[in-house]
Amino acid sequence: MTVIKTTALALTALLISATSAAGHHEEWEGPMLAAKPGQIVIVYYWPCADADSGMSVLKEMIAYERGASPHPYSAAPAIHSDGALVSVDVHSSAESMDKAVAWQQSDATWQAQFAEMEAACGSADDLSTNVLTMK
Numbered sequence: 001m002t003v004i005k006t007t008a009l010a011l012t013a014l015l016i017s018a019t020s021a022a023g024h025h026e027e028w029e030g031p032m033l034a035a036k037p038g039q040i041v042i043v044y045y046w047p048c049a050d051a052d053s054g055m056s057v058l059k060e061m062i063a064y065e066r067g068a069s070p071h072p073y074s075a076a077p078a079i080h081s082d083g084a085l086v087s088v089d090v091h092s093s094a095e096s097m098d099k100a101v102a103w104q105q106s107d108a109t110w111q112a113q114f115a116e117m118e119a120a121c122g123s124a125d126d127l128s129t130n131v132l133t134m135k
Contacts, residue, residue, distance in 0.1 A: 035090050035134045036134060037134050037135055038092075038093060038133075038134060039090055039091060039093070039133075040090070040091040040092075040093065040094055040096075040132070040133055040134070041089070041091075041131075042087075042089045042091070042129055042130070042131050042132070043087075043088055043129065043132070044086060044087040044088075044089070044127060044128075045080060045084050045085075045127070045130070046084055046117070046121050046128075047082075047083070047084040047085075047121070047122070047126055048083075048084060048085045048120060048121035048122070049120065049121055050120045050121065051083055051084075051085060054085050054120040054121045055077060055079070055085060057113060057116045057117050057120055058077045058085055058087060058117065059077055060113060061110065062075045062076070062077060064109060064110065065104075065110070068107065068110075069103055070099075071100040073090060073091045073092070073096065073097070073100050074089065075087055075088065075090075076088050094133070
C-alpha cells in the first residue's frame with residue numbers, strides 16, 4: 001500500500017509541476033497589442049489589377065526591407081475585403097518612419113520593386129495611406 005501511495009504522490013507532483021511549467025498558472029492577459037503607444041502604424045491600400053502578381057511582389061519587397069533597411073520596422077501584407085492589396089507597417093517612432101521612407105526613396109532595388117508593383121497594380125495614384133500615431 002505504501003508503494004501505491006508513494007507512486008500516486010509522485011505522479012501528482014509531476015502533473016502539478018508540468019502544468020505550472022506550461023504556464024497554465026498565469027493569468028490570461030488577452031491578445032498582444034498591435035502596436036505600442038508612440039509607434040507609427042501605416043496602412044497602405046492599393047486596388048490591384050493583378051492581385052496575385054502584386055501580392056508576390058509585395059512579399060518580396062517586405063522580405064527585402066527586413067534585410068536591407070538600415071531603419072528596421074515591421075511590415076505585413078494583407079488582402080482587403082474588397083480585394084485590394086494592403087501592407088501594414090509599424091515604425092518605432094515618427095523619426096524612424098521618416099528615415100525608413102527616405103531610405104526607400106533612395107534605394108534602387110526598393111524602387112525597382114515598387115515599379116513592379118505599379119506594373120501589376122496600376123497607377124501609384126491609386127495607392128492610399130493612413131498614418132496612425134498609437135496612443
